[in-house]
Amino acid sequence: MSSITIPLKLINLQDDGFHLLVEIVIFKQSHLAVLDTGASRSVFDKTLLEQHLTENPSAEEPSTDESYATTLFSTSNTLTATVPVLKLGSLKLKKYAAVGLDLQSVNETYQQLGHPVIAGIIGGDILVQYRGVINYKKLTLKLYK
Incomplete structure (x- = not known):
């Protein structure tokens, strides 16, 4: 069983907690995403998906589904x-x-606090499937194939 170690960035939310950020590549571009163990499913910025799916005719067209995902941040469209x-x-x-x-x-909110924008939230679907292990001391995420 091989493992993948991915560096994490810890950001302070003005003494109101912390978030872990992980670099992802989506649509061949590097972005940051929040690593959220409480999110049942990974989600991505709707505008980012719409922009790239409109530019790429071979990608599937988005379909609306109002009850598909729930995260720490939102339960909207x-x-x-x-x-x-x-x-x-x-x-x-x-x-x-x-x-x-x-x-x-x-x-x-992130920008007001001086943090970078995020393109998504990596949640339980990926973390469970690849048995994610977070090491806060080393600030790494280990995934197993």
């Missing part, structure tokens, strides 16, 4: 789409069934 490749470190998830949420308010 969602869309579903197939992302050709999602990368976390050297892990490549092909034809990933993505859920899109409006992450604008999260990103506005």
